[in-house]
Amino acid sequence: MEELSTRGLVIHETQIGEYDKILTVLTPDAGKISISGKGIKSLRSRHMAATQLFSYSHFQLRKRGNYYYIDDSDLIENFYAIRSDLLKFSLASYICDVANDVTVENEDESELLRLILNTLYAIDKSLKDLELIRGAFQLRVACICGFMPDLSGCRDCHDPNPTHATLDILDGNLICDKCRKRIDSDFIDERGDFLRPVVYLDPALRSAMQYVTLARLERFLSFAIDDDVIDPFATCCEKYLLNHIERGFYSLDFYKSIL
Numbered sequence: 001m002e003e004l005s006t007r008g009l010v011i012h013e014t015q016i017g018e019y020d021k022i023l024t025v026l027t028p029d030a031g032k033i034s035i036s037g038k039g040i041k042s043l044r045s046r047h048m049a050a051t052q053l054f055s056y057s058h059f060q061l062r063k064r065g066n067y068y069y070i071d072d073s074d075l076i077e078n079f080y081a082i083r084s085d086l087l088k089f090s091l092a093s094y095i096c097d098v099a100n101d102v103t104v105e106n107e108d109e110s111e112l113l114r115l116i117l118n119t120l121y122a123i124d125k126s127l128k129d130l131e132l133i134r135g136a137f138q139l140r141v142a143c144i145c146g147f148m149p150d151l152s153g154c155r156d157c158h159d160p161n162p163t164h165a166t167l168d169i170l171d172g173n174l175i176c177d178k179c180r181k182r183i184d185s186d187f188i189d190e191r192g193d194f195l196r197p198v199v200y201l202d203p204a205l206r207s208a209m210q211y212v213t214l215a216r217l218e219r220f221l222s223f224a225i226d227d228d229v230i231d232p233f234a235t236c237c238e239k240y241l242l243n244h245i246e247r248g249f250y251s252l253d254f255y256k257s258i259l
């Protein structure tokens with residue numbers, strides 16, 4: 001029987017009957033794994049604290065069939081403030097739903113796990129505006145998934161600082177307004193509708209997004225933007241991520257409904 005000693009973050013839980021749960025846990029080296037937790041919902045279970053949604057814990061596990069089973073567990077961090085605030089809870093749920101969607105078993109997910117932990121820590125401690133955290137997370141997770149945009153300047157004329165530019169989301173390239181006029185038929189049909197997903201970036205938005213794509217992971221939130229840029233920043237980064245992973249999330253809709 002395969003044994004595994006690992007740290008892991010509980011990113012999803014499925015309730016089974018009165019006392020059992022199936023946990024989806026993101027680990028650094030074994031990727032996303034499923035843990036069958038018999039009796040862990042019981043108040044008398046010694047694994048209860050370590051197996052809550054958003055708990056980051058150390059696990060001693062055995063694998064049988066498709067599931068791991070817990071021999072031992074030790075809570076490292078429970079992100080207490082997230083559990084006691086509905087808005088933070090719903091944002092953290094969305095963060096973990098994205099993590100669940102973009103990860104697989106038996107892959108090195110250490111970078112993504114670090115990003116999720118940094119993001120949950122920032123939400124828990126209110127280090128930044130929640131919408132700024134959401135925006136930066138969405139863009140950075142897209143980068144980790146291989147969709148890093150090139151925001152260094154116009155794709156065609158290489159102007160490093162265009163006043164206004166269009167980000168072609170699926171290509172991940174920036175095209176300045178001057179260059180886009182020459183190739184408008186690539187972007188807009190005769191009725192004026194866009195043929196492909198794009199976002200408009202002014203210099204403030206572009207430099208914030210560029211910072212997030214290039215910063216060291218531990219510093220990806222260490223930037224400031226004016227209050228009036230926070231909403232467009234979060235919206236642009238959301239559009240960027242969701243177009244690449246080709247889906248939406250109920251948890252995101254709920255979070256936005258109570259924002």
Ligand SMILES: [Zn+2]
Nearest residue numbers: 154157176179
């Ligand atoms: Zn150009």
